Amino acid sequence: MLFCAVSPVSLYGGMKQMDDISHLKIPTHVSIIMDGNGRWAKKRGMPRTYGHKKGADVVVDICRDAGNLGIKYLTIYAFSTENWSRPEKEVKTLMLLFGRYLKICYDESMENNMRVRVIGDKTGLAPDIQEKIRVLEEDSRTFTRFNLQIAINYGSRDEMLRAMRVMLDDYKDGKFKKEELDEARFSSYLDTADIPDPDLMIRTSGELRLSNYLMWQHAYSEFYFTDVPWPDFNKAELVKAIEAYNARDRRYGKVKET
Numbered sequence: 001m002l003f004c005a006v007s008p009v010s011l012y013g014g015m016k017q018m019d020d021i022s023h024l025k026i027p028t029h030v031s032i033i034m035d036g037n038g039r040w041a042k043k044r045g046m047p048r049t050y051g052h053k054k055g056a057d058v059v060v061d062i063c064r065d066a067g068n069l070g071i072k073y074l075t076i077y078a079f080s081t082e083n084w085s086r087p088e089k090e091v092k093t094l095m096l097l098f099g100r101y102l103k104i105c106y107d108e109s110m111e112n113n114m115r116v117r118v119i120g121d122k123t124g125l126a127p128d129i130q131e132k133i134r135v136l137e138e139d140s141r142t143f144t145r146f147n148l149q150i151a152i153n154y155g156s157r158d159e160m161l162r163a164m165r166v167m168l169d170d171y172k173d174g175k176f177k178k179e180e181l182d183e184a185r186f187s188s189y190l191d192t193a194d195i196p197d198p199d200l201m202i203r204t205s206g207e208l209r210l211s212n213y214l215m216w217q218h219a220y221s222e223f224y225f226t227d228v229p230w231p232d233f234n235k236a237e238l239v240k241a242i243e244a245y246n247a248r249d250r251r252y253g254k255v256k257e258t
């Protein structure tokens with residue numbers, strides 16, 4: 001059994017730490033930009049692909065940790081629409097890792113009541129990967145304990161354009177009137193329809209940008225940036241991010257009542 005009931009004792013093995021975590025408000029949805037694999041590997045005199053392999057192992061661990069902490073939705077940025085322009089060998093390795101990971105993910109999903117969805121333009125992926133995704137999404141459709149979204153061949157601008165094309169067809173077919181186009185309707189055409197917006201966005205490895213990631217959905221998310229590269233990211237770092245999130249004052253554009 002990979003996940004366990006939310007028991008701070010089992011997470012940290014002590015009463016003091018239990019108190020440390022029990023007062024924390026756990027964000028419902030955490031999104032992550034997993035950056036720094038290449039630099040992490042280079043620092044060790046290894047090829048960039050070595051960093052991606054280590055990064056894939058960390059994905060498995062963080063997914064488990066997020067579930068155990070009580071996070072309900074985790075969205076990870078695995079491959080952007082811009083990442084195709086990386087060296088061929090690197091793209092090939094990443095696709096190989098996704099294929100392998102989807103198999104591990106399937107077993108974990110079945111074992112842990114975890115629903116898995118892939119966001120992004122799936123039609124741009126190899127047929128065998130598309131098939132693995134189809135089976136994983138279908139077989140985990142009714143699972144509710146934890147929701148994992150993997151962004152592959154994902155770009156926010158691409159997602160919005162794809163959404164708008166479908167939406168325009170529906171409009172042309174008379175499915176809604178111009179006045180009925182509101183934020184909720186637009187959201188329903190996105191890859192993340194039915195998934196709440198992220199509360200907390202984490203980016204590892206020191207870069208301070210959004211890189212075309214969930215730009216509509218992150219409108220009111222809290223951002224947390226850490227210098228820790230993704231291959232070194234772990235449960236303690238995730239808890240640190242949640243602690244920072246707890247210190248934020250989310251006002252959603254309003255003023256605070258005094």
Ligand code: FPP
Nearest residue numbers: 034035036037038039052055056078097101
């Ligand atoms: C950014 O690091 C990372 C990526 C572009 C890919 C993320 C992929 C993984 C974590 C591994 C595979 C994922 C799964 C889901 C199995 P970078 O290469 O841009 O690092 P750099 O900024 O140091 O060059």
